[in-house]
Amino acid sequence: MTDYSLYLVTGRELLPHGQDYFNSLEQALQGGVTVVQIREKNTDTGEFLDVALRSKAICDRYHVPLIVNDRVDIALAVQAAGVHLGQTDMPVSIARKLLPQGTIIGVSCNSLQELEQAVIDNADYVGIGSVWSTTTKNLTKPVIGVRGVGELLQSLDGTSIKAVAIGGIKSSNLLRTLHGSVSKTNHALDGVAVVSELMATTRPREVASHLRDILSAFRSSGSISNAMSVRSEYSAESVIDGVVQIGSCVKERNPLIHQITNNVSIAQSANVTIALGASPIMATTAQEMEDLSRINGALLVNIGTLVSTAYEGMVLAGTCANARQRPVVFDPVGVGASRFRQNAVNNLLNTWQAGVIKGNAGELAALAGSNEVRSKGVDSVGSGFKDPVSFVRNVARRERCVVVMTGKTDYISDGHHVAVLSNGHELLGQITGSGCIAGSCIASYCAVATISEQGEDTKGKLALGDLFLGAIGGILALTISAELASMREDVKGPGTFFPALIDELSTLSTRNIRERAQIQIV
Structure with missing residues (x-):
């Protein structure tokens, strides 16, 4: 059985000055490369044959299969394990007739x-890409994006065809690629193809080993990879118990909540965060993001006022948060209002992994490409979804995160369970x-939802079971406090309501949550 997990595609033109190709190849194999594809686009047949023969001898020493790009004749001449064909190369059916039985055939x-x-042709594996923009190949087809790979993988359900992602993959985006490239039916990648990260380095053994470590961590429940592992059962009682525990932890630990948010509501969001017991920092400059990711408990990204400088900060902040395995709460405000916002949201969600996505029905409909609910600016219009439970569950599965749909009734899903909340x-x-302050509440709760009972950070395992409770807790804290504020004698309308809301958030008790929470788990 071929192990496609770390698939090296060669490119001698990428080698650093003075670096020997064959030595680099051997070091990469020593570091953990499991398949090698030799690609020689601008080499004559004689030189290609010589390079392939010597590469095959090195791969054989490490019991790693060698696959030849494009050239069936070279594959035959060196007795390669397989051949990789592009869409304009020899058809799979003809290659099957020419190659020995058992030869691996992959297709781009x-x-x-x-x-x-490829399924009809019975290919052995497919190379899906390009996932990210890349400088190693002139792209004639669009970049698919991480989430696009996940959508395509479902077509391989029920087949034995393996899938390898390719295009711009490197250590900094590998975890995002692995986590995001999963279909709604939980069909995942079998491997990733890496080019420049291994070919353009003077330390191929160390780089390959680092990539293998990330792959191993993903598969063994480490880091963000385990975000789809959830508790098998929830009940309203167990959820409320968890929410109460998390709320107490927020006040005890005072987590720092980094918020890139709507300029219209910065002060409100900061005050709500403080009232809950967390500590806000409102920072948008890209140069700060690496430092802030070291100290924050969670990141909130809200695109309410989407300007270029803030967008640059959003891209880097989410990337840094993923690298340090901090929860990311994403609020795609008004995503359906313009193509600019749609493109920005798509780019952000392909660049980093959100732990929680929060939006109203119109925003989530736009995100999911549904016409069932429309939006007007930042507001949702219409009667809502006919089946909101199924909708929010499906979006959570697609985006591989917790999804919160706010409204008169709030729906929260981890892709399996759906919590229906009726407070407010x-x-x-x-x-x-x-809506913006709801994001602040969710981020405050999620910041401590991934901390163990012993007080140690779970190193970003980001189990959706934890963020599921964190999201529910944030919404309940806000909506129950709103109910309590509305009953006060000093509240006469919206102008007096917000100060009272801050007061109630700051004094929200365990008893109030237990007595007032209206929750169903379906």
Whole structure:
């Protein structure tokens, strides 16, 4: 059985000055490369044959299969383990007739149609890409993006065809690639193809070993990789118990919540964060993001006022948060209002992994490409989804994270369970930034939801069971406090409601949560 997990595609033109190709290849194999594809686009047949023969001898010493790119004749001449074909190369059916039985045949695919044809042709594996922009190959087809790979993988359900992602993959985005490239049916990648990260370095053994460590961590429940592992069962009682525990922990630990948020509601969001017991920092400059990721407990990204400088900070902040395995709460405010926002959201979600996505029905409909609910600016219009439970569950599965759909009734899903929350008050909808402060509440709760009982950080395992409770806790804290604030004699309308809301958030008790929480788990 071929192990496609760390698939090296060679490119001698990428080697650093003075670096010997064959020595580099051997070091990469020593570091843990499991498959080698030799690619020589600008080499004549004689030189290609010589390079392939010597490469085959090195791969044989490490019991690693050698696959030849494009050239069936070279593959035959060196008795390679396989051949990789592009869409304009020899058809799979003809290659099968020419090559010995058992020869591996892989096919490059960029679209659903190409994948479906690979299934018909009975390819052994497909190379799906390009996942990220890359400088190692002139791209003639669009970049698919991490989430696009996940959508394509579903077409391989029920087949024995393996899938390898390719294009711009390196250690800094490998974890995001592995986590995001999973279909709604939980079909995952069998491997990743790496080019420049291994070919353009003077330390191929160390780099390959580092890539192998990330792959191993992903597969053995480390880091963000385990974000789809959830508790098998929840009940309303167990959820409330968890929410109460998390709320107490917020006040005890005072986590730092980094917020890149809507300029309209910065002050409100900061005050809400403080009232809950967390500590806000509102920073948007890209140069600060690496340092802030070392000390924050969670990151909130809200695209309410989407300017170029803030967007640059969002890209880097999410990347740094993923690298340090901090929860990322994403609020795609008004995503359906313009193509610019849609493209920005798509780029952000392909660049880093959100732990929680929060939006109203219109925003989530736009994110999911659904026409069932429309949006007007930042607001949702219409009667809502006919089946909101199934909708929010499906979006959570697609995005591989917890999804919160806010409204008169709030729906929260980890892709398996859905919590239906019925708390709140109409005055929440009459103040500026009520959706934004909901994001602050969620981020405050999620910051401590991934800390163990012993007080040690779980090193970002980001189990959705934890973020599921954190998201529920943030929404309940806000909506129950809104109910309590609305009953106060000093509240006469929206103007007096918000100060009272801050007061109630700061004094919210365990008893109030237990007595007032209206929750169903379906």
